[in-house]
Amino acid sequence: xxxxxxxxxxxxxxxxxxxxxxxxxxxxxxxxxxxxxxxxxxxxxxxxxxxxxxxxxxxxxxxxxxxxxxxxxxxxxxxxxxxxxxxxxxx
Numbered sequence: 391x392x393x394x395x396x397x398x399x400x401x402x403x404x405x406x407x408x409x410x411x412x413x414x415x416x417x418x419x420x421x422x423x424x425x426x427x428x429x430x431x432x433x434x435x436x437x438x439x440x441x442x443x444x445x446x447x448x449x450x451x452x453x454x455x456x457x458x459x460x461x462x463x464x465x466x467x468x469x470x471x472x473x474x475x476x477x478x479x480x481x
Contacts, residue, residue, distance in 0.1 A: 393436060395454040397462050400434045440466045 394401035407430040413419025435455045442464045443449055453463055 393433065393452075395434060395436060395457060396451040397453050397457040400454050400456075402434070403432045405430055405432050439463060442466055 392401060407428050408424060409426040409428075410422045411425050412422040415421045436452045437455060437458060438450055439453050439458060440448060440450050441453075448466050451463070457463055
């Protein structure tokens with residue numbers, strides 16, 4: 391099973407890790423030099439989330455944090471939301 395988001399399909403992407411050394415010119419140096427470029431993997435931030443599916447069943451999925459924050463999933467409501475009682479008149 392691939393490490394990807396079950397909602398949007400976001401998976402790992404390849405990129406470069408750039409190693410530099412030297413002091414920047416604006417700090418008084420002669421400038422930074424690139425000393426090495428190696429391949430690296432950018433992994434999505436996946437979380438296990440208990441969600442409610444559209445047909446009403448509950449399921450555990452792996453979702454990226456952007457899907458969780460944007461509201462693309464509906465989390466399970468374990469407790470009833472807090473209810474504020476109506477104002478009581480004191481006489």
